[in-house]
Amino acid sequence: MSAQLHIDNLCAWYGAAQVLHGVHLRIDDGEAVALVGRNGSGRSTLAKAIMGLVRCAGDMRYRDVQLVGLRAHRIARLGIGYVPETRDAFPALTVRENLLLGERKGTRFTLRDAYRLFPVLEERSSVKAGALSGGEQQMLALARTLTGDPSLVVIDEPGEGLAPQVLAQVAACLAMLRERGVAMLLIEERLTIARALDARVAVMGQGVIRFDGAIASLVRNEAVMREWLSVG
Template structure:
Protein backbone atom coordinates (compact mmCIF):
# COMPACT_ATOMS: atom_id res chain seq x y z
CA UNK A 1 0.00 0.00 0.00
CA UNK A 2 1.44 3.37 -0.99
CA UNK A 3 1.61 6.05 1.71
CA UNK A 4 -0.71 9.07 1.47
CA UNK A 5 0.34 10.82 4.69
CA UNK A 6 3.79 10.44 6.22
CA UNK A 7 4.56 11.99 9.62
CA UNK A 8 7.93 11.66 11.33
CA UNK A 9 9.23 13.29 14.52
CA UNK A 10 6.49 15.91 14.45
CA UNK A 11 6.46 18.48 17.24
CA UNK A 12 3.82 21.15 17.79
CA UNK A 13 3.25 24.07 20.13
CA UNK A 14 0.56 26.42 21.40
CA UNK A 15 2.63 29.49 22.13
CA UNK A 16 5.56 28.27 24.25
CA UNK A 17 3.76 25.11 25.39
CA UNK A 18 4.87 22.02 23.46
CA UNK A 19 2.06 19.49 22.94
CA UNK A 20 3.41 17.05 20.35
CA UNK A 21 6.75 15.42 21.18
CA UNK A 22 7.85 13.49 18.11
CA UNK A 23 4.79 11.91 16.46
CA UNK A 24 5.45 9.14 13.92
CA UNK A 25 2.47 7.98 11.87
CA UNK A 26 1.58 6.85 8.35
CA UNK A 27 -1.77 6.63 6.58
CA UNK A 28 -1.91 4.61 3.38
CA UNK A 29 -3.90 5.47 0.28
CA UNK A 30 -7.52 4.52 0.94
CA UNK A 31 -6.74 3.38 4.49
CA UNK A 32 -8.69 4.20 7.66
CA UNK A 33 -6.66 4.86 10.80
CA UNK A 34 -8.32 5.45 14.16
CA UNK A 35 -6.39 7.70 16.54
CA UNK A 36 -7.34 7.11 20.17
CA UNK A 37 -6.07 8.16 23.59
CA UNK A 38 -6.99 9.95 26.76
CA UNK A 39 -8.10 13.58 26.75
CA UNK A 40 -5.03 15.77 26.51
CA UNK A 41 -2.96 13.14 24.69
CA UNK A 42 -2.48 15.40 21.65
CA UNK A 43 -4.91 13.87 19.16
CA UNK A 44 -6.74 17.08 18.23
CA UNK A 45 -3.45 18.99 18.13
CA UNK A 46 -2.14 16.46 15.60
CA UNK A 47 -5.22 17.04 13.44
CA UNK A 48 -4.63 20.80 13.57
CA UNK A 49 -0.93 20.36 12.81
CA UNK A 50 -1.74 18.32 9.70
CA UNK A 51 -4.00 21.13 8.49
CA UNK A 52 -1.48 23.90 9.24
CA UNK A 53 -3.44 25.38 12.15
CA UNK A 54 -0.70 25.22 14.81
CA UNK A 55 3.04 25.87 14.80
CA UNK A 56 4.94 22.67 14.20
CA UNK A 57 8.30 21.24 13.15
CA UNK A 58 9.47 17.89 11.86
CA UNK A 59 8.68 15.93 8.73
CA UNK A 60 5.15 15.76 7.35
CA UNK A 61 4.36 14.94 3.73
CA UNK A 62 1.19 14.31 1.79
CA UNK A 63 1.89 12.33 -1.38
CA UNK A 64 5.51 13.52 -1.11
CA UNK A 65 4.52 17.21 -0.84
CA UNK A 66 5.94 18.77 2.39
CA UNK A 67 3.17 20.17 4.60
CA UNK A 68 5.09 21.87 7.41
CA UNK A 69 4.89 25.62 6.90
CA UNK A 70 2.04 25.54 4.36
CA UNK A 71 -1.06 27.65 4.98
CA UNK A 72 -4.35 25.78 5.60
CA UNK A 73 -5.90 26.72 2.25
CA UNK A 74 -2.84 25.38 0.41
CA UNK A 75 -3.08 22.11 2.33
CA UNK A 76 -6.79 21.79 1.54
CA UNK A 77 -6.09 22.29 -2.17
CA UNK A 78 -3.70 19.33 -2.10
CA UNK A 79 -6.66 17.08 -1.28
CA UNK A 80 -6.89 17.04 2.52
CA UNK A 81 -10.25 17.62 4.20
CA UNK A 82 -10.85 18.44 7.87
CA UNK A 83 -13.94 18.01 10.02
CA UNK A 84 -13.15 19.61 13.41
CA UNK A 85 -14.76 18.56 16.66
CA UNK A 86 -16.46 21.98 16.81
CA UNK A 87 -18.08 21.26 13.37
CA UNK A 88 -17.73 24.93 12.31
CA UNK A 89 -20.71 25.16 9.99
CA UNK A 90 -21.74 28.63 8.80
CA UNK A 91 -24.76 29.25 11.07
CA UNK A 92 -26.26 32.13 9.06
CA UNK A 93 -26.25 30.14 5.80
CA UNK A 94 -28.76 27.45 4.88
CA UNK A 95 -27.87 23.79 4.69
CA UNK A 96 -27.74 23.93 0.90
CA UNK A 97 -25.62 27.10 0.92
CA UNK A 98 -23.14 25.43 3.27
CA UNK A 99 -22.87 22.45 0.93
CA UNK A 100 -22.54 24.51 -2.24
CA UNK A 101 -19.91 26.70 -0.57
CA UNK A 102 -17.70 23.66 -0.01
CA UNK A 103 -18.31 22.11 -3.43
CA UNK A 104 -15.44 21.60 -5.82
CA UNK A 105 -15.93 21.23 -9.56
CA UNK A 106 -15.73 17.60 -10.66
CA UNK A 107 -16.06 16.27 -7.10
CA UNK A 108 -16.64 12.56 -6.51
CA UNK A 109 -19.07 13.48 -3.71
CA UNK A 110 -22.00 15.48 -5.07
CA UNK A 111 -24.92 17.29 -3.49
CA UNK A 112 -27.09 14.30 -4.47
CA UNK A 113 -24.69 12.01 -2.59
CA UNK A 114 -25.00 14.17 0.53
CA UNK A 115 -28.79 14.04 0.40
CA UNK A 116 -28.82 10.29 -0.25
CA UNK A 117 -26.50 9.52 2.67
CA UNK A 118 -28.09 12.08 5.00
CA UNK A 119 -31.76 12.49 3.97
CA UNK A 120 -32.37 14.95 6.79
CA UNK A 121 -30.07 17.44 5.04
CA UNK A 122 -32.34 17.44 2.00
CA UNK A 123 -35.40 17.81 4.23
CA UNK A 124 -33.77 20.83 5.91
CA UNK A 125 -31.97 22.22 2.86
CA UNK A 126 -33.50 25.70 3.28
CA UNK A 127 -33.00 25.83 7.07
CA UNK A 128 -30.14 27.91 8.48
CA UNK A 129 -27.35 25.72 9.81
CA UNK A 130 -27.43 27.45 13.19
CA UNK A 131 -30.92 26.05 13.78
CA UNK A 132 -29.87 22.42 13.27
CA UNK A 133 -29.40 19.93 16.06
CA UNK A 134 -25.89 18.84 17.01
CA UNK A 135 -26.25 15.61 15.07
CA UNK A 136 -27.52 17.43 11.99
CA UNK A 137 -24.63 19.88 12.19
CA UNK A 138 -22.20 16.96 12.36
CA UNK A 139 -23.71 15.46 9.21
CA UNK A 140 -23.58 18.84 7.48
CA UNK A 141 -19.94 19.44 8.46
CA UNK A 142 -18.96 16.03 7.12
CA UNK A 143 -20.93 16.43 3.88
CA UNK A 144 -19.55 19.94 3.29
CA UNK A 145 -15.97 18.71 3.71
CA UNK A 146 -16.54 15.83 1.31
CA UNK A 147 -17.97 18.21 -1.29
CA UNK A 148 -14.42 19.55 -1.62
CA UNK A 149 -13.39 16.15 -3.03
CA UNK A 150 -10.60 15.27 -0.55
CA UNK A 151 -8.45 12.17 -0.98
CA UNK A 152 -7.75 12.08 2.76
CA UNK A 153 -10.08 13.31 5.50
CA UNK A 154 -9.10 14.14 9.09
CA UNK A 155 -12.20 13.79 11.27
CA UNK A 156 -12.15 14.81 14.94
CA UNK A 157 -14.67 12.99 17.18
CA UNK A 158 -17.44 12.50 14.58
CA UNK A 159 -19.53 10.42 16.98
CA UNK A 160 -19.42 12.82 19.94
CA UNK A 161 -22.89 13.30 21.40
CA UNK A 162 -24.69 11.55 18.53
CA UNK A 163 -27.69 9.27 18.95
CA UNK A 164 -27.08 5.66 17.79
CA UNK A 165 -29.21 6.12 14.66
CA UNK A 166 -27.27 9.23 13.60
CA UNK A 167 -23.96 7.51 14.43
CA UNK A 168 -24.95 4.65 12.12
CA UNK A 169 -25.58 7.16 9.30
CA UNK A 170 -22.17 8.74 9.83
CA UNK A 171 -20.62 5.27 9.80
CA UNK A 172 -22.38 4.43 6.52
CA UNK A 173 -21.05 7.65 5.00
CA UNK A 174 -17.49 6.85 6.05
CA UNK A 175 -17.82 3.32 4.68
CA UNK A 176 -18.91 4.78 1.33
CA UNK A 177 -15.82 6.98 1.34
CA UNK A 178 -13.56 3.98 1.86
CA UNK A 179 -15.25 2.26 -1.06
CA UNK A 180 -14.39 5.32 -3.18
CA UNK A 181 -10.74 5.20 -2.14
CA UNK A 182 -10.74 8.10 0.33
CA UNK A 183 -8.27 7.67 3.20
CA UNK A 184 -9.18 8.88 6.68
CA UNK A 185 -7.62 9.68 10.01
CA UNK A 186 -10.42 9.21 12.52
CA UNK A 187 -10.05 10.67 16.01
CA UNK A 188 -12.44 8.75 18.21
CA UNK A 189 -12.99 7.96 21.86
CA UNK A 190 -15.23 4.90 21.77
CA UNK A 191 -13.86 3.06 18.71
CA UNK A 192 -17.42 2.42 17.50
CA UNK A 193 -16.77 3.79 14.02
CA UNK A 194 -13.25 2.35 13.93
CA UNK A 195 -14.65 -1.16 14.33
CA UNK A 196 -17.26 -0.52 11.65
CA UNK A 197 -14.52 0.53 9.24
CA UNK A 198 -12.01 -2.16 10.26
CA UNK A 199 -9.55 0.65 10.89
CA UNK A 200 -5.95 0.33 12.00
CA UNK A 201 -5.52 1.77 15.50
CA UNK A 202 -2.90 4.23 16.73
CA UNK A 203 -2.77 5.13 20.42
CA UNK A 204 -1.48 8.54 21.50
CA UNK A 205 -0.14 9.47 24.92
CA UNK A 206 1.83 12.51 26.09
CA UNK A 207 2.08 13.85 22.56
CA UNK A 208 3.47 10.75 20.82
CA UNK A 209 2.17 7.53 19.24
CA UNK A 210 2.57 4.67 21.75
CA UNK A 211 0.95 1.85 19.73
CA UNK A 212 0.19 1.35 16.05
CA UNK A 213 -1.47 -1.81 14.76
CA UNK A 214 -4.67 -3.87 14.37
CA UNK A 215 -7.41 -3.58 16.97
CA UNK A 216 -7.02 -7.26 17.90
CA UNK A 217 -3.36 -6.68 18.77
CA UNK A 218 -4.28 -3.64 20.88
CA UNK A 219 -6.87 -5.64 22.82
CA UNK A 220 -4.14 -8.17 23.73
CA UNK A 221 -1.60 -5.54 24.78
CA UNK A 222 -2.29 -5.14 28.50
CA UNK A 223 0.57 -2.67 29.00
CA UNK A 224 -0.69 -0.21 26.40
CA UNK A 225 -4.26 -0.56 27.62
CA UNK A 226 -3.20 0.07 31.22
CA UNK A 227 -0.67 2.88 30.66
CA UNK A 228 -2.30 4.86 27.86
CA UNK A 229 -6.03 4.10 27.75
CA UNK A 230 -7.44 3.09 31.13
CA UNK A 231 -8.74 5.75 33.51
CA UNK A 232 -8.62 5.56 37.28
Protein backbone atom coordinates in the same frame (compact mmCIF):
# COMPACT_ATOMS: atom_id res chain seq x y z
CA MET B 1 1.07 0.31 -1.06
CA SER B 2 2.39 3.89 -1.15
CA ALA B 3 2.09 6.27 1.79
CA GLN B 4 -0.38 9.06 1.20
CA LEU B 5 0.54 10.83 4.44
CA HIS B 6 3.92 10.30 6.06
CA ILE B 7 4.73 11.93 9.42
CA ASP B 8 8.17 11.63 10.97
CA ASN B 9 9.38 13.19 14.24
CA LEU B 10 6.62 15.83 14.26
CA CYS B 11 6.54 18.29 17.15
CA ALA B 12 3.88 20.98 17.74
CA TRP B 13 3.31 23.85 20.13
CA TYR B 14 0.63 26.19 21.44
CA GLY B 15 2.71 29.24 22.21
CA ALA B 16 5.56 28.03 24.42
CA ALA B 17 3.74 24.83 25.44
CA GLN B 18 4.87 21.77 23.48
CA VAL B 19 2.10 19.22 22.88
CA LEU B 20 3.52 16.82 20.27
CA HIS B 21 6.92 15.31 21.05
CA GLY B 22 8.04 13.47 17.92
CA VAL B 23 5.05 11.79 16.27
CA HIS B 24 5.62 9.05 13.69
CA LEU B 25 2.63 7.94 11.63
CA ARG B 26 1.76 6.95 8.07
CA ILE B 27 -1.53 6.53 6.27
CA ASP B 28 -1.55 4.60 3.01
CA ASP B 29 -3.82 5.21 0.03
CA GLY B 30 -7.41 4.33 0.88
CA GLU B 31 -6.54 3.33 4.45
CA ALA B 32 -8.53 4.19 7.57
CA VAL B 33 -6.53 4.89 10.73
CA ALA B 34 -8.21 5.52 14.08
CA LEU B 35 -6.27 7.73 16.49
CA VAL B 36 -7.33 7.02 20.06
CA GLY B 37 -6.19 8.13 23.49
CA ARG B 38 -7.24 9.95 26.60
CA ASN B 39 -8.29 13.58 26.56
CA GLY B 40 -5.22 15.80 26.45
CA SER B 41 -3.07 13.17 24.73
CA GLY B 42 -2.48 15.37 21.66
CA ARG B 43 -4.91 13.80 19.17
CA SER B 44 -6.69 17.02 18.16
CA THR B 45 -3.36 18.85 18.05
CA LEU B 46 -2.10 16.33 15.50
CA ALA B 47 -5.19 16.98 13.37
CA LYS B 48 -4.58 20.73 13.54
CA ALA B 49 -0.88 20.26 12.74
CA ILE B 50 -1.78 18.29 9.60
CA MET B 51 -4.00 21.19 8.54
CA GLY B 52 -1.40 23.89 9.27
CA LEU B 53 -3.33 25.34 12.20
CA VAL B 54 -0.61 25.11 14.87
CA ARG B 55 3.13 25.77 14.90
CA CYS B 56 5.01 22.58 14.19
CA ALA B 57 8.39 21.21 13.12
CA GLY B 58 9.53 17.92 11.66
CA ASP B 59 8.77 16.05 8.46
CA MET B 60 5.16 15.76 7.31
CA ARG B 61 4.54 14.90 3.66
CA TYR B 62 1.33 14.40 1.71
CA ARG B 63 2.01 12.68 -1.61
CA ASP B 64 5.62 13.85 -1.26
CA VAL B 65 4.61 17.49 -0.70
CA GLN B 66 6.02 18.94 2.53
CA LEU B 67 3.14 20.23 4.69
CA VAL B 68 5.16 21.85 7.47
CA GLY B 69 5.08 25.59 6.87
CA LEU B 70 2.13 25.55 4.45
CA ARG B 71 -1.01 27.59 5.15
CA ALA B 72 -4.30 25.77 5.77
CA HIS B 73 -5.94 26.78 2.48
CA ARG B 74 -3.01 25.40 0.48
CA ILE B 75 -3.13 22.13 2.41
CA ALA B 76 -6.86 21.83 1.70
CA ARG B 77 -6.25 22.37 -2.01
CA LEU B 78 -3.83 19.45 -2.02
CA GLY B 79 -6.79 17.17 -1.25
CA ILE B 80 -6.96 16.99 2.55
CA GLY B 81 -10.38 17.55 4.13
CA TYR B 82 -10.89 18.42 7.78
CA VAL B 83 -13.96 17.96 9.97
CA PRO B 84 -13.16 19.61 13.33
CA GLU B 85 -14.79 18.59 16.60
CA THR B 86 -16.51 22.00 16.66
CA ARG B 87 -18.08 21.23 13.23
CA ASP B 88 -17.82 24.90 12.18
CA ALA B 89 -20.86 25.22 9.91
CA PHE B 90 -21.70 28.74 8.77
CA PRO B 91 -24.71 29.40 11.05
CA ALA B 92 -26.27 32.22 9.01
CA LEU B 93 -26.26 30.17 5.78
CA THR B 94 -28.74 27.45 4.89
CA VAL B 95 -27.83 23.79 4.71
CA ARG B 96 -27.78 23.93 0.92
CA GLU B 97 -25.62 27.07 0.89
CA ASN B 98 -23.12 25.44 3.27
CA LEU B 99 -22.86 22.41 0.99
CA LEU B 100 -22.45 24.48 -2.17
CA LEU B 101 -19.66 26.50 -0.53
CA GLY B 102 -17.54 23.36 -0.23
CA GLU B 103 -18.31 21.87 -3.64
CA ARG B 104 -15.54 21.50 -6.22
CA LYS B 105 -16.00 20.89 -9.91
CA GLY B 106 -15.77 17.21 -10.80
CA THR B 107 -16.16 16.04 -7.20
CA ARG B 108 -16.75 12.35 -6.51
CA PHE B 109 -19.18 13.28 -3.72
CA THR B 110 -21.97 15.52 -4.99
CA LEU B 111 -24.82 17.41 -3.39
CA ARG B 112 -27.06 14.55 -4.49
CA ASP B 113 -24.80 12.08 -2.66
CA ALA B 114 -25.02 14.18 0.50
CA TYR B 115 -28.80 14.21 0.38
CA ARG B 116 -29.01 10.48 -0.41
CA LEU B 117 -26.73 9.57 2.50
CA PHE B 118 -28.21 12.08 4.95
CA PRO B 119 -31.89 12.54 3.95
CA VAL B 120 -32.45 14.96 6.84
CA LEU B 121 -30.11 17.44 5.12
CA GLU B 122 -32.37 17.51 2.07
CA GLU B 123 -35.44 17.87 4.28
CA ARG B 124 -33.81 20.84 6.01
CA SER B 125 -31.95 22.24 3.01
CA SER B 126 -33.50 25.71 3.41
CA VAL B 127 -32.94 25.85 7.18
CA LYS B 128 -30.06 27.92 8.52
CA ALA B 129 -27.25 25.79 9.89
CA GLY B 130 -27.37 27.57 13.25
CA ALA B 131 -30.85 26.12 13.84
CA LEU B 132 -29.76 22.49 13.33
CA SER B 133 -29.33 19.95 16.11
CA GLY B 134 -25.85 18.76 17.04
CA GLY B 135 -26.29 15.57 15.06
CA GLU B 136 -27.53 17.44 12.01
CA GLN B 137 -24.58 19.83 12.23
CA GLN B 138 -22.19 16.88 12.33
CA MET B 139 -23.77 15.41 9.22
CA LEU B 140 -23.59 18.80 7.50
CA ALA B 141 -19.93 19.33 8.43
CA LEU B 142 -18.98 15.90 7.11
CA ALA B 143 -21.00 16.28 3.90
CA ARG B 144 -19.61 19.78 3.26
CA THR B 145 -16.05 18.52 3.62
CA LEU B 146 -16.70 15.65 1.22
CA THR B 147 -18.10 17.90 -1.52
CA GLY B 148 -14.58 19.34 -1.69
CA ASP B 149 -13.48 15.95 -3.09
CA PRO B 150 -10.65 15.13 -0.64
CA SER B 151 -8.41 12.09 -1.01
CA LEU B 152 -7.69 12.15 2.73
CA VAL B 153 -10.15 13.23 5.43
CA VAL B 154 -9.16 14.11 9.00
CA ILE B 155 -12.22 13.74 11.25
CA ASP B 156 -12.13 14.81 14.90
CA GLU B 157 -14.60 12.96 17.19
CA PRO B 158 -17.35 12.32 14.61
CA GLY B 159 -19.51 10.43 17.10
CA GLU B 160 -19.33 12.96 19.94
CA GLY B 161 -22.81 13.55 21.40
CA LEU B 162 -24.65 11.70 18.63
CA ALA B 163 -27.61 9.40 19.10
CA PRO B 164 -26.98 5.77 18.05
CA GLN B 165 -29.09 6.12 14.89
CA VAL B 166 -27.17 9.20 13.74
CA LEU B 167 -23.87 7.57 14.66
CA ALA B 168 -24.79 4.64 12.43
CA GLN B 169 -25.41 7.05 9.53
CA VAL B 170 -22.02 8.67 10.03
CA ALA B 171 -20.34 5.25 10.13
CA ALA B 172 -22.14 4.29 6.91
CA CYS B 173 -20.87 7.46 5.26
CA LEU B 174 -17.30 6.71 6.26
CA ALA B 175 -17.62 3.12 5.01
CA MET B 176 -18.80 4.48 1.66
CA LEU B 177 -15.75 6.73 1.54
CA ARG B 178 -13.45 3.76 2.02
CA GLU B 179 -15.18 2.01 -0.86
CA ARG B 180 -14.45 5.08 -3.00
CA GLY B 181 -10.77 4.99 -2.08
CA VAL B 182 -10.72 7.95 0.33
CA ALA B 183 -8.18 7.61 3.14
CA MET B 184 -9.05 8.87 6.61
CA LEU B 185 -7.61 9.71 9.99
CA LEU B 186 -10.40 9.18 12.48
CA ILE B 187 -9.97 10.65 15.96
CA GLU B 188 -12.05 8.74 18.50
CA GLU B 189 -12.09 8.31 22.25
CA ARG B 190 -13.63 4.89 21.82
CA LEU B 191 -13.33 2.38 19.00
CA THR B 192 -16.99 2.38 17.92
CA ILE B 193 -16.56 3.62 14.34
CA ALA B 194 -13.05 2.18 14.03
CA ARG B 195 -14.41 -1.32 14.55
CA ALA B 196 -17.08 -0.78 11.91
CA LEU B 197 -14.41 0.32 9.42
CA ASP B 198 -11.85 -2.33 10.41
CA ALA B 199 -9.43 0.55 10.82
CA ARG B 200 -5.82 0.35 11.90
CA VAL B 201 -5.39 1.86 15.36
CA ALA B 202 -2.76 4.30 16.63
CA VAL B 203 -2.75 5.07 20.35
CA MET B 204 -1.47 8.47 21.44
CA GLY B 205 -0.24 9.31 24.91
CA GLN B 206 1.56 12.47 26.06
CA GLY B 207 2.11 13.64 22.50
CA VAL B 208 3.69 10.40 21.20
CA ILE B 209 2.31 7.37 19.33
CA ARG B 210 2.47 4.51 21.85
CA PHE B 211 0.96 1.74 19.72
CA ASP B 212 0.23 1.28 16.01
CA GLY B 213 -1.46 -1.85 14.73
CA ALA B 214 -4.66 -3.85 14.34
CA ILE B 215 -7.57 -3.52 16.76
CA ALA B 216 -7.28 -7.19 17.69
CA SER B 217 -3.63 -6.70 18.66
CA LEU B 218 -4.50 -3.63 20.72
CA VAL B 219 -7.18 -5.30 22.80
CA ARG B 220 -4.74 -8.12 23.60
CA ASN B 221 -2.10 -5.62 24.72
CA GLU B 222 -3.05 -5.15 28.37
CA ALA B 223 -0.11 -2.84 29.10
CA VAL B 224 -1.08 -0.31 26.42
CA MET B 225 -4.77 -0.52 27.30
CA ARG B 226 -4.03 0.06 30.97
CA GLU B 227 -1.38 2.77 30.56
CA TRP B 228 -2.74 4.87 27.70
CA LEU B 229 -6.46 4.24 27.32
CA SER B 230 -9.42 4.76 29.59
CA VAL B 231 -10.83 1.33 30.27
CA GLY B 232 -13.43 0.26 32.69
